[in-house]
Amino acid sequence: MLGARGAGLSWGLRAVARAWPWGARGHSLALARAAGAPRPEDRPSSAGPGPGPGPRRRRLSLSAAAVVDSAPRPLQPYLRLMRLDKPIGTWLLYLPCTWSIGLAAEPGSFPDWYMLSLFGTGAVLMRGAGCTINDMWDRDYDKKVTRTATRPIAAGDISTFQSFIFLGGQLTLALGVLLCLNYYSIALGAASLLLVITYPLMKRITYWPQLALGFTFNWGALLGWSAVKGSCDPFVCLPLYFSGIMWTLIYDTIYAHQDKRDDALIGVKSTALRFRENTKQWLSGFSVAMLGALSLVGVNTDQTVPYYTALAAVAAHLTHQIYTLDIHRPEDCWEKFASNRTIGLIIFLGIVLGNLWKEKKTDETKKNTDSRTEN
Numbered sequence: 001m002l003g004a005r006g007a008g009l010s011w012g013l014r015a016v017a018r019a020w021p022w023g024a025r026g027h028s029l030a031l032a033r034a035a036g037a038p039r040p041e042d043r044p045s046s047a048g049p050g051p052g053p054g055p056r057r058r059r060l061s062l063s064a065a066a067v068v069d070s071a072p073r074p075l076q077p078y079l080r081l082m083r084l085d086k087p088i089g090t091w092l093l094y095l096p097c098t099w100s101i102g103l104a105a106e107p108g109s110f111p112d113w114y115m116l117s118l119f120g121t122g123a124v125l126m127r128g129a130g131c132t133i134n135d136m137w138d139r140d141y142d143k144k145v146t147r148t149a150t151r152p153i154a155a156g157d158i159s160t161f162q163s164f165i166f167l168g169g170q171l172t173l174a175l176g177v178l179l180c181l182n183y184y185s186i187a188l189g190a191a192s193l194l195l196v197i198t199y200p201l202m203k204r205i206t207y208w209p210q211l212a213l214g215f216t217f218n219w220g221a222l223l224g225w226s227a228v229k230g231s232c233d234p235f236v237c238l239p240l241y242f243s244g245i246m247w248t249l250i251y252d253t254i255y256a257h258q259d260k261r262d263d264a265l266i267g268v269k270s271t272a273l274r275f276r277e278n279t280k281q282w283l284s285g286f287s288v289a290m291l292g293a294l295s296l297v298g299v300n301t302d303q304t305v306p307y308y309t310a311l312a313a314v315a316a317h318l319t320h321q322i323y324t325l326d327i328h329r330p331e332d333c334w335e336k337f338a339s340n341r342t343i344g345l346i347i348f349l350g351i352v353l354g355n356l357w358k359e360k361k362t363d364e365t366k367k368n369t370d371s372r373t374e375n
Helices: 002-035 064-070 073-081 088-104 113-137 160-178 183-191 193-205 209-217 220-229 234-256 260-266 271-300 305-324 330-338 340-374
Strands: none
Touching (some): 064 073, 073 160, 088 113, 088 340, 113 160, 113 193, 183 193, 193 209, 209 271, 234 271, 234 330, 260 271, 271 305, 305 340
16 A cells, blocks of 8 residues: 555656646746737647657647647747737638628529639738738737737737838738739729728727728628629628628627726727727617618628528527627627627528529529410
């Protein structure tokens, strides 16, 4: 019995000795998480030791954060500057593009996959460029906000000059994507650059920077249609653009509630500070406006049952999201914000299925017409 206990104690001491070097790093990781997004250099490997001596191997993961962590160390600050470790923003930029491309498809057809992939690439690049511009403008503010203090420029991992060069590279690649479109869309896409550059300044000027973000993030609702059709149809594109702006006001107001205390201290404005305890009433109004505009889009594009079913599901999702939102709990605000990707995907699925349903209705109409002619 004593021998077994002695062996157990010896094993425990060896385990503690092996774990001790990681203990300080684990403490640093906890502090980094308390300050915001965890930094990869503070994250120890979670995999067990391999056979024999050598470095500890990482557990295989396909999450965006894990992909960034596995990249070469000199590249990691640039990938974090693009927010590749947090892809939710890219989704929210990309999804209005998919709505527009889906609505522009011919009845009974799937959306143009080439356009979807092209706009997906553009969304990654332009979201990265927007984040780079935002962090360049806000580097002094980010140092004072707990959640953003670890961003690469604010933390000193990337200099302002390096970020400027990196921005030039992103915009050059994005221009290459834009040049794959028709001339109308090239001009329309280039016009959005002014919004991308000026949006980060709005939080210094107005309590409605989320509205400026809405104008910026939903430009794809105009661009997707024009890329397929050659120009914008105002009866479709404008209500779709408006619905996207309302959607942005919903999710980015929720997002802004995470930082409202720090924002108030350093003088940064947001709709979260503007609405305060009336936030849920405002979000409800934006939701009604969003759903009304999407219904108008459906009428103007002769949408079918699956589309309106998707809108009903979106209405239920928004109702639950707003009703259960706790604006005083940052964790809940982040969870509700991130759930908006589901809303965008539901709308896209409704558009695709609604468009395929049109073919079914057309075939039935043709059969009825042929049978009447034969009789």
